Amino acid sequence: MKFSVFALLALAALCLGADVSVVDQIVARVNGDIVSQDELDRITKEIAQELAAHPEMGSSQELQARQKDILRDRIDELLLIQKGKELNINVDSEVSKHMADLQRRAKITDPDKFHEYIREQSGMSYEDFLAEQKNQLLTREVIGQEVARHINITDKDIQDYYNQHKTDFVRDEKVFLSEILVSTEGKDAAGVTAAEKKAKQVASDAAKGQRFSDLARDNSDAATATQGGELGGYPKGYLAKQIEDAVWNLPKGAVTQPIRIPTGFEILKVDDHTKAGQAQLADVRSEIENILYGPKMQPKVREYLTQLRRTAFLQIKPGYVDTGAAPGQDTKWQDPAQLKPETVTKAEVQEKTRRKRLFGMVPIPGTQTTVTGKSSSR
Numbered sequence: 001m002k003f004s005v006f007a008l009l010a011l012a013a014l015c016l017g018a019d020v021s022v023v024d025q026i027v028a029r030v031n032g033d034i035v036s037q038d039e040l041d042r043i044t045k046e047i048a049q050e051l052a053a054h055p056e057m058g059s060s061q062e063l064q065a066r067q068k069d070i071l072r073d074r075i076d077e078l079l080l081i082q083k084g085k086e087l088n089i090n091v092d093s094e095v096s097k098h099m100a101d102l103q104r105r106a107k108i109t110d111p112d113k114f115h116e117y118i119r120e121q122s123g124m125s126y127e128d129f130l131a132e133q134k135n136q137l138l139t140r141e142v143i144g145q146e147v148a149r150h151i152n153i154t155d156k157d158i159q160d161y162y163n164q165h166k167t168d169f170v171r172d173e174k175v176f177l178s179e180i181l182v183s184t185e186g187k188d189a190a191g192v193t194a195a196e197k198k199a200k201q202v203a204s205d206a207a208k209g210q211r212f213s214d215l216a217r218d219n220s221d222a223a224t225a226t227q228g229g230e231l232g233g234y235p236k237g238y239l240a241k242q243i244e245d246a247v248w249n250l251p252k253g254a255v256t257q258p259i260r261i262p263t264g265f266e267i268l269k270v271d272d273h274t275k276a277g278q279a280q281l282a283d284v285r286s287e288i289e290n291i292l293y294g295p296k297m298q299p300k301v302r303e304y305l306t307q308l309r310r311t312a313f314l315q316i317k318p319g320y321v322d323t324g325a326a327p328g329q330d331t332k333w334q335d336p337a338q339l340k341p342e343t344v345t346k347a348e349v350q351e352k353t354r355r356k357r358l359f360g361m362v363p364i365p366g367t368q369t370t371v372t373g374k375s376s377s378r
Contacts, residue, residue: 025037025038026317027039027040027071027316027317027320028071028074028075028314028315028316028317028320028322029313029314029315030075030078030079030082030312030313030314031078031079031082031312031313031314032082033078033082035071035074035075035078039074040070040071040074043070043074044063044067044070047063047066047067047070048063051063068321068323069323069324071316071320071321071322071323072322072323072324075309075314075322075324076305076324077135077139079305079308079309079312080138080139080142080143080305080308081135081138081139083142083146083308084138084139084141084142085138087142087145089138089141089142089145091134091137091138091141092134094137095130095133095134095137098133098137099130099133101217102118104217104218105217105225105226143301143304146304147297147300147301147304148297150300151293151296151297151300153289153292153293153296157292158281158285158288158289158292159281161288161291161292162281162284162288166278169278169279169284170277170278170279171274171275171276171277171278171279172235172276173235173236173273173274173275173276174233174234174235174272174273174274175233175234175239175247175248175270175272175273176231176232176233176234176270176271176272176273176274177231177232177233177234177247177268177269177270177271178212178213178216178224178228178229178230178231178268178269178271179216179220179222179224179229179231179266179267179268179269180199180202180203180206180212180215180216180219180220180222180225180229180266180267181220181221181222181263181264181265181266181267182195182196182198182199182202182219182220182221182258182264182265182267183195183221183263183264184263184264184265185263185264195264195265196258196265198219199258199264199265199267200257200258202215202219202267203255203256203257203258203267206255206267206269207255212228212229212255212269213228213229213230214228215229216228216229217229221264229269230271233272233274236248242259242261243259243266243268246259246268247268247270250270250273251270251273252270252271252272252273253269253270253271254269254270255267255268255269255270256268256269302324305324306324306326307326309322309324309325309326309329310326310329314329314331315331315332315333315334316331316332316333317333318333
């Protein structure tokens with residue numbers, strides 16, 4: 001004889017003399033997955049902590065604005081994950097690379113210690129964290145395949161935008177730099193000597209053509225290591241004279257010898273050197289493409305998610321609102337007694353999805369999300 005999970009939970013609760021309100025924790029059903037109240041509470045708490053840690057991101061009003069879309073965003077994510085599996089998208093290699101990058105940046109070679117580091121930083125088991133990374137990469141790939149590749153920005157679109165916004169592309173002369181810092185902080189004379197030797201070797205490797213961003217990632221002690229050492233652009237007079245004198249007249253792609261600074265040995269690469277005046281279209285083409293891409297991408301992502309909703313089995317409990325609901329779709333919650341036993345599994349009720357956003361993880365697509373599409377800059 002088969003019993004629905006609701007009946008089993010109710011029976012267990014009665015045997016324990018407990019309230020059966022555990023069923024009420026289920027807020028929504030998305031095909032074979034569920035969204036629980038505990039899950040929404042966790043996400044709300046994480047958003048509140050994020051806003052508290054970064055006051056510049058907003059206040060209580062921002063929390064309220066984001067909170068109203070939490071259920072929508074979670075349904076979006078589940079639908080995209082399910083679609084990714086349906087399309088047989090495999091992101092295992094990307095996940096492995098991402099985890100390897102995390103381990104290099106953490107400078108932890110021992111696997112067990114790295115797993116413990118992940119648990120401490122994310123608040124979840126290594127296995128759960130790995131699954132979370134996979135799901136986030138999967139959602140990005142679905143958006144890239146199903147939405148981004150269908151968005152076309154023509155040469156005329158780019159030319160027209162450039163002609164209409166020429167004043168936005170008047171540039172100051174700037175030098176764009178990347179760095180590798182070999183720190184000497186807290187080191188004795190022998191440590192400083194070793195740091196200088198390392199810096200000279202790294203500078204030599206860079207001069208011979210090794211990828212500077214990889215060298216920065218693996219060797220730099222600066223906070224910019226995770227971004228490949230990228231510092232950005234500086235007008236004349238903004239850099240320390242010692243640094244400006246070393247880089248200002250170097251050609252694009254040139255790498256300096258180690259420069260002794262108070263915190264260590266600095267190696268700099270000239271990524272670009274733009275002249276003052278009107279930037280040419282060819283020099284700002286990618287920038288314009290990105291500007292035009294966002295406004296086209298966001299509504300297309302929402303349209304696609306609405307289509308996924310129309311073909312999904314969706315039930316939402318009274319009192320909860322999916323702000324991304326498909327117009328006219330019936331998502332009314334059914335009485336558990338009327339559901340077929342196979343529509344719910346015990347594993348689904350027990351499943352708890354964690355959503356820590358650490359280590360620069362891939363964002364979940366939504367109306368405010370820019371998703372990697374036709375170029376890696378998006």
